[in-house]
Amino acid sequence: MRLTLLTIPILLAFEASASNLSFNTFGKIACVGFEQNIHITQAGHNRGNFFGERRSFEYLASDGKCRLIAYTGDNQSGSSVDFGLTGTGSKGCRQAADQRAFRSFDVFCL
Known part of the structure; x- marks a missing residue:
């Protein structure tokens, strides 16, 4: 692929608009019992099952x-909790108020 000076700014603008969310999952409340890291970089729905309860x-x-x-x-069934839109710098531990366990997820990125 041959890049020209006109295509480079377009590629940089596309790269800058990529979505990003990286989070760790835990088997216990209060972010105890690390299980896995998930890193999402694609727009749209990013669905999956956890390997065990989180x-x-x-x-x-x-x-x-x-x-x-x-x-x-x-497979995104049962009851759900929407942990909301992640803000830049919105680090920290999150869990359901009733401390329920989860088996699957959907990360939706703009």
Whole structure:
């Protein structure tokens, strides 16, 4: 692929608009019992199942364009908690008020 001076700014603008959310998952409340790190960089729905139950989440990095929704059942089924849009610098531990466990997720990024 041959890049010209006109295509480079377009590619840089596209790269700057990419979505970003990185978070750790934990098997216990209060971000205890680390299980896995998930890093999302694609716009749209990013769905998956956890390998076991997760009770808390720690945001590590975000560009403010993604929201985490966790589900009690596999394949985004059962009840859910929307942990909201992640702001830049919105680090910290999150869990459901009733301390329920989650088995799947949907991270939606703009």
